[in-house]
Amino acid sequence: MRLLLLLLPALLFARHTHLEKYYQKAFCDKVHGQMEYRLSDGTRVDCQTSTYSFEVDFGHKAFESVGQALYYAMMTGKRPGIVLIQETRADNRYIGRIKKLARRYGIYLFIINRELQIRAIR
Template sequence: MKFTPLLIFVLLIAGCAHAPLHEKDYQRWWCEKHGGELEHRLPDNTRVDCLTKEYALEVEYAPKWAESIGQALYYGQSTGRKPAVLVIVRDKDDERFLKRLRAVAKEQGIKVWTVRPKDLE
């Protein structure tokens, strides 16, 4: 098989492209940054995405904002830590979900952080 310069160029570019980010990537990034424990297992076998000295954190994509509230509250109650959510904001449309989350979080005492793909670059 003979490689042409164009084919070699395409293969090089493809090899340099970033793989798409997954929820675990954001979870790991935040947890390492805040000195937390990844995937802390509770007695009922549920897992807190990141447990720090102060927070029990749920990591979730913005469209699943409502689910993140319930999980954060449960993890906080189960661990004696403050409930928190790290919201993954991928595009401008996600801002509407973030607005909803923040409104409820303020009332329920849930700490909210945001992260965007560019933050992990």
């Protein structure tokens, strides 16, 4: 019983319409990229194209995605990109904040929703 009580918050927070990989594949197919591009240090770029290294993540992990995108770009010599997954209206608050960072640091920002509609954010 104690274990269930300890895990309950994590289980509730972890609920998503689809797994991250579902959105990652949809985006990567759309841009003709390579999924899970492996770097020399063992880390993996979610979607690598000829010009961009994209990190795909859920809205609430938006700030993490900035660091990962910049790191992947540094390691590959490509430009940084982020694809934020928007499953709920609450994700909009993260998108607005990351939009400012993306402009400042030259990160190409995309949003993908539950219906797999993809839009670039400028």
